[in-house]
Amino acid sequence: MTTLNEYLEAGQTVISNLLLKNYHRLGMTNDEFLLWLQLYSLQNQGDLFPDITLLAQDMGNTTEQAFQVLDKLEKKGFLKIETFTDDDNKKRDRYNLSYIFERLAVLQEQEKFKTQQQSEEASVKELYRSIEQEFGRPLSAIEFQRIGDWLESDHYSAELIHLALREAVLSQAYNLNYIDRILLSWERKNIKTKQQVADEQKKRKQLIMQKEIDQPTQNKTLPKVSIENWLDE
Template structure:
């Protein structure tokens, strides 16, 4: 059994789980990843340009095999060899590891974009299904084209079009022209989200109630109020 002293003496190598989870997605083979880890381990111990012979022995590879893997890491831009001058003006080589973390950042951005595109596609499919459900029939090619123009040319969000459809259904107006007028009205008022639509509906309700109250006041007879307490 290994002693605690021996365990601590050999130190530890810490890497992000992002690299462990994504090295295959980056195009790195298992052997390339293991060599990268070996080199990074030396880097963590303060040796920025270790001899490859002991690493080849650790990985049970020949010198030719380890050099082949090293070339692959450099060519695929998972590792970079840089040179710097020391205090005496001598050039010293070292491995640069940050390049792989930049690749992980780009990969995450791509995955996020793909996820957003997939989510948008699902919302668009749900939008067409919602129209057919509310209209109680299949949409015509012209109607498909009209909704597509709202999405691709006018750049209305699927959620906003759904809200306009609900507004039309509440008014029993099953017409794309009617929905188009709703969308144009919201566009003029810079309404682009559900929260803004809800606020606009509340504002309209307040206006309607105010008009009703004003109308009721006009219909009531005017009665002069008398303060009987002040009567002599």
């Protein structure tokens, strides 16, 4: 029976859960990953070019089967046999196992891009739905095209167009021309984010309040509702 000391002295092989979860998505079979893991473990113990025959015995495979799996790993680009010069100026071979991490990084970027793309598509669908809801009618083909131009040609984000829609609704202007004027005004001021829109609105309110303070008391007329008139830009 293995004692606790024997277990601890055998050492441990630490592998990222990210790799454990995604090796199959990278195109590795279970046998290929197990052999790569065995090589990785031995390299961490200082054996840069392990004996495949001994590995085959540990895995319960024949030497021929182990070499077949090794050949597949090399052809798929998960490892390469390299020659290097050690500290004693001797030529030695080793398995370069780092390629799997490069492949994993590429996979992660692809997943992030896919998630971002799906999120953007959902935002665009929500934008069209919101405009139709605020206008109280379906959008025409021309209106769909115009909104598409804002997104594709003018590169306005769906979030920014949604904020412009809210400004138009507050001004009771239910048309795309008014929204377009708002977007152009923000573009001239290099406003591209929700926070920048909020900062601009805060600045406008401060200017209005300052003008009211500067006016003589007898001439001050307070509006019932403070509305942004974007057509006066």
